[in-house]
Amino acid sequence: MVDLHTPGGVLRAVDDVSFTVQKGRTLALLGESGCGKSLTAQSIVGLLDPVAEVSGGAAFLGETDVLTLDRAGRREIAGPKLAIVFQDALTALNPVQPVGRQLAEPFRIHRGLSRRAARAEAIELMGRVGIPEPAARYRSYPHQFSGGMRQRLLIAMAVALGPDVLLADEPTTALDVTVQAQIMQLLRDLQTERDMAVVLITHDLALVAERADDVAVMYAGNVVETGPVREVFDHPRHPYTKGLLDSVPEHARKGVPLPAVAGSPPELSLIPSGCVFQARCPLAADRCVQERPQLEPAGDGRAAACHFAEELTHA
Amino acid sequence: MPEVLAPPVLTASGLRKTFRVGRKDLTALDGVDLSIGRGETVGLVGESGCGKSTLARVLLMLARPDAGTVRFGEVDPFTLRGKELLAWRRRVQMVFQDPYASLNERMTAEELIGEPWRTHRDAAPADRAARVRELLELVGLRAADAHRYPGEFSGGQRQRIGIARALALNPDLIVCDEPVSALDLSVQAQVLNLLAELQRELGVSYLFISHDLSVVRHVADRVSVMYLGKVVEEGPTEEVFDRPVHPYTAALMSAAPTLSPQEGERILLRGEIPSPLDPPSGCRFRTRCWKATAECAEPPPVEIRSAGHFGLCHHPL
Secondary structure, eight states: OEEEEETTEEEEEEOBOOOOOOTTOEEEEEOOTTSSHHHHHHHHHTOOOTTEEEOSOOOEETTEEGGGOOHHHHHHHBTTTEEEEOSOHHHHSOTTSOHHHHHHHHHHHHHOOOHHHHHHHHHHHHHHTTOSSHHHHTTOOGGGSOHHHHHHHHHHHHHTTOOSEEEEESTTTTSOHHHHHHHHHHHHHHHHHHTOEEEEEESOHHHHHHHOSEEEEEETTEEEEEEEHHHHHHSOSSHHHHHHHHTOGGGOOTTSOOOOOOSOOOOGGGOOSSOTTGGGOTTOOHHHHHSOOOOEEOSSSOEEOOTTHHHHHTO | OOSSOOOEEEEEEEEEEEEEETTEEEEEEEEEEEEEETTOEEEEEOOTTSSHHHHHHHHTTSSOOSEEEEEBTTBOGGGOOHHHHHHHHTTEEEEOSOTTTSSOTTSOHHHHHHTHHHHSGGGOOSSHHHHHHHHHHHTTOOGGGGGOOGGGSOHHHHHHHHHHHHHTTOOSEEEEESTTTTSOHHHHHHHHHHHHHHHHHHOOEEEEEOSOHHHHHHHOSEEEEEETTEEEEEEEHHHHHHSOOSHHHHHHHHHSOOSSOOSSOOOOOOSOOOOTTSOOSSSTTTTTOTTOOGGGGSOOOEEEEETTEEEEOSSOO
16 A cells, blocks of 8 residues: 655555566556556655655565565665666666766675676676677766667666566656567566566556566556456456457557547545446446455456456456 | 548648758758648658657648648648738647646636637637637537636546647648547547547548557558658558558567567567668668668669558568
8 A cells, every 4th residue: 555645635546456476477567647556666666755655565575575674675675686677767867977887886786896897797788788889888878878778778777686576667658669669678588588577567558468477457546457468358357457458449440439438547536435447437336336346366367356347257 | 431532631742851950950851742631630650750740840830841842722831921821820730749738727728729719810700708618519528617727627638628729720630749648548549539520520631640550540541651751651551551561661560569469570670760860871761671782772762552552662561
């Protein structure tokens, strides 16, 4: 759970979010803006904005609940165990330090390498993520790289110490499609090479279809459906998942209106007490107003928080 | 979709536009042709820096091309000045990408939608308030929303206000610059449906700029693909998507993620788009193209695939 302390009062931005991800696998946290997917990631890596506070829950990395760690404990796992790639590489990189120095830093701090040895490691890593002429670019500053190259540098920093879990928060949203494809391929190669678990945070259904093994669909601070991507996308059990999939124009017939989901996501201050999706749901009934559906495991690795999951399955 | 093209509302030919950047020239448009029929939607795709936005600015008559012509029927508005130019400008309006940045927070919906009439006075209706309410209802809002401020609307509703404002001057053409990319996916479909509905009702034409190929495929009758200031391929949407001529078109389509991914065969381009300050000679795409040969350093020939479908390439697919 994550609460936001705002002038208007305390808002619950992340309410009930549970997921697991295994080594070598990719879980996608899929949702629209404001659903709480980035806050979830930020609380896991301990980078929440001061107005936000984790008010409940746990996040286990192996045996450790990372939410209980103090600053020193955090520092110890940040890099070798857990790392994050942000969406906007220009703000994530230090603009007044050469990129090579920033890349060498984890090796100096965590491995205690000498300046020279850390530099060698950093240059090798720059080459590995596809920066041309890495030794020559070692002293360049972030603004001297293109958006795609900056994203490569950010990925290099994240994987430098071989983390077990890599969180990637919209890592390609700001990039052109041909560059996006290159970056996603790089992430995939690194994941295989280093056997990392990846949590991919995105609003892009197609990216999830291509890149993730499992998916957790979020809406208004809650996970409303989880399961293996192929099965969830082929036979959604939550009306929100179904609505999202239907509104992608990809398979729509030309000249026919797209099956849009009516309305828009609720404001945090106006999330209803029953089902979070009730106001926009074509199946909503009295029960959905009175009782919030829980994420019920169906036994096949899937779960959906909907009173009518069964009906949707057989629809 | 109309097989026989309606008479074009707009024809642009040989557009060139160069900007001075430091000591270098940046050629944003390098001989661009485009025509848009009445009631037609032309999709414009291409990556950042390809000249899409400059083309939009020229068609909106906000930037004067260095060479080439834009024609509305028989008239080239760039030969006009002052009031006469203004009168032509109202024929092309714009829907912006970001419905948060493009609406003044301190103006009500009514003021926003009626603002174009302050510039184009002789196009203002007799009863402005009534016309604003009509426009609000046309875009799926309520007449009672007229006095509300942008902050009281959701992103999708804001975009509807932006669309109503674009319609206020009864334009022939609306340039839609990424009109749904800032919206949540579940809201995108609503706005795309609205644009289609308005086109059916009003016969307005769209130039639809988008990086999202699945959206373009759904809305556009024809597509132009731009790369570094040139249209490298153009044709009816289905033709271009199903039988691309230009390797860049094929690469773009292959790179875009899809809901039903095919295993294997993805064209991964090497490198990134070269700086438009220093574009390659001949075929602009040759530095990233897997089919490039020595002759690609020469300007590419036109490969005509079928009526209205062509690409500029030495080694067409």
